[in-house]
Amino acid sequence: MLKRLLTATVCCLILVSTAIQAASKLPTTEQAMASQSAMLVDLDSGKTIYAEAPNLITPIASVSKLMTALVVLDAGLPLNESITVDVSQSPIMQNVVSRIRLGSTLTRKEALALALMASENRAATTLAHHYPGGFKGFVAAMNAKAKALGMHNSHFEEPTGLSSHNISTAADLIKLVKAIQHYPLIGELSTASSRSVTFQQPRYSLAFYNTNPLVNRKSWKIQLTKTGYTDDAGHCLVMITKMGARNVAFVALDSFGKYTHIADATRLKRWLTSGKTTKVPDDALTYKRQKRLQREQLAAPQENMLAVP
Template sequence: MRLVPMLRRLFTASLCCLMLLSSSVFAAPKIPENQQLLASQSTMLVDLDTGKTLYSEAPDLVTPIASVSKLMTALVVLDAGLPLNERIRVDVSQSPIMQNVISRIRIGSTLTRKEALALSLMASENRAATTLAHHYPGGFTAFVAAMNAKAKALGMNNSHFEEPTGLSSHNVSTAADLIKLVLAVRKYPLIGKLSSAKNRSVTFHRPRYSLAFYNTNPLVNRKSWHIELTKTGYTDDAGHCLVMLTKMGHRHVAFVALDSYGKYTHIADATRLKKWITTGKSSPVPDEALAYKLKKRAEHEQLSAQQENLLAVP
């Protein structure tokens, strides 16, 4: 079913207004008059060298962020200065949301803290991320408190974390806040290195077994992309999410896309923006993806109206 043409024109007009609000969009290299639509609900693209916003749509929309949460998990682990070569036991006992989550990693086996970090970032392994929290000074509860304290310190005022994996729909943030997180993570080269690896094999002990893991972002396998850091995420509530430090044209950029429709739409949005920034040519967005975006936008607006009405009750 094709999207009603009027709705497509409405999206184009709205996006043009958003683009005109940021004069930096038209900085060199020249950005064309025709604007690039994206399928994600909330997006932000920032030039790391100038600090200018090259593209944004609904950057302050508060939404679940799924496994993008694991970037904060990694930051808290490294801030604690815990030994990365220490072998830690796989443990999820303090996390209620993890009790029925299936994983290839066996409860009670051991791996190094660095390996747990790598699997959390590259393969989005939930047991690995939760294990990191369990082996934090003070345990799981202290770890979550540290996540929220770090968010506050970074000025992520519209963000909140309830656990380290992102499985909880109460792990929320905005594209603008996640740009702040990415800029902080950029100071930790190990996070970028581990998150952008194509694959990794890990040998566990007690019992001894080996498993191969692969990056959840297929762009790391493409020669046309230079990715310094990446994190994907998905839950039913969050949709598909993507955060990257990468290059688009001659620009070093930070990119955030939240709540995308379809398994590869967040990847496609990154590709559309890269083409637009590099060549000035826009690419179409599938009608079904825009229809999903319209539906979700209406749901967000309805929820916001309900919240305002509740606040208005004396």
């Protein structure tokens, strides 16, 4: 009887060990990405699963709003306080169109939600205007927070990401994402599929929708998300999600095409869970090669100047 029990226990341990090894095993053939820079990290082990040009410094567009949210929450300001929509201190916002009316009011929490899930620029700028020290004080706090998190290749000039001088790297953004895990409200607000907000003075209501279509797919379990796009930054995506049994942080920067950053996330998920690779479209690869060539051409004169005795 004891012998049978020992045999059963050993068999059980072998099965568990095999399952753990299978779950931790990575595919042998690496998946190509369309994004200029990408990084995938296992949040439980801290190990990097995938990385391509993780230290490439590039504009990050509205991904900047994750830092905006972090600074707002760090300040401990009342989330239910009504604040007036104001962009007067931000030069880059002067000609930006929005459905939100200047001078109307909403709560700080609603502004935070719209900045995160709908990437609303007036909402993000309004949060900065109602910060102790105003707009300039807010931007200074963004850069101080980046420094505190060890984001040494990052810089912020304003809270929306419209400025091409809002720059970072995939590796730095992974540090930001890890910090955001301690701010569950950011995850909650960023992953809502839609939100209806009633403004005051004057009173009107608007519906807003998440800029990441993956939040509406049952096959994805997303705990944090932020998209971004400008001409200089390309399409960007940051997420905390599950890929197979893994809790992962994913960053894709400067993707070609409206949905290429979404496709890159899907490619990595399929690769990680099944070991199967997915072909990247030729036009996306062409864009990637062209951008890489442009960077090399810009870097060459600087290297030549440094080489002159």
